[in-house]
Amino acid sequence: MLRRAALESAERRGVPCPKGKKPGHGASNTVRHVDTWHPVHAWSTEDVWSAVNRSGLRPHSAYAAGMPRLSCSFRVLASRPALIRAAQLRPALAAEYAAIEAKTGHRFQSDVSMAEIIAEAERAKIAAIPCWEG
Template sequence: MNHSTWTSIARRQQAKLSPDHPASNGRREVSTWLPIHEWTETEVWQHIRTSGVPYHPAYDAGMTRLSCSLCILGSRADLLRAARLRPDLAAEYARIEDEIGHRFRNDMSMAEIIITAANP
């Protein structure tokens, strides 16, 4: 796994400390603090492994994020990996995709994901 890069440009652009205006009111001021905001992904994983904090085994299988197993927001690489890890679920998605006549994502169908996953 390559954990040396930032996982989100939007996250990188956030301030480490910022006011949370919707949660604040005339009696209290609420702030959002991102204590590990400046860490790289590599540093986060080093800390997790050093501390012994349990984490989901899907990361060791190569997933870069966790959500639904086959998430429409997932990267192409994560979708291919998920289809390899959970072929029965991918097949069920493809069956439903065919049944309703709608692609899993505009840029790729689940059937395409399954075929590509089978031929890396």
């Protein structure tokens, strides 16, 4: 019943719902029934920002600073532009990573060192990253 109410409430508010999801969708065992519903997983980036704007929530300052998502500043799987922007925003932390690289002899990513990212951050004019993948 709770699942049906949540689905109907979302539909009334115009929240995008996953295609093919119906009340009662989820996992169960012999002890209890568990509904799994994460509507945001089916949303586009535009849907998410629209919901944030409608809600009146204040987004984290990382988004205003040009980061595409709120995650670790120097996410090892981040794109080069995202790492450069992070180094522009947090130069002291980038310098700590570079010092660790120098001490250990290991690079931040196999194809790029934090020292290279820092050098590029000092030259580049990156204001915003359109998506995390770059």
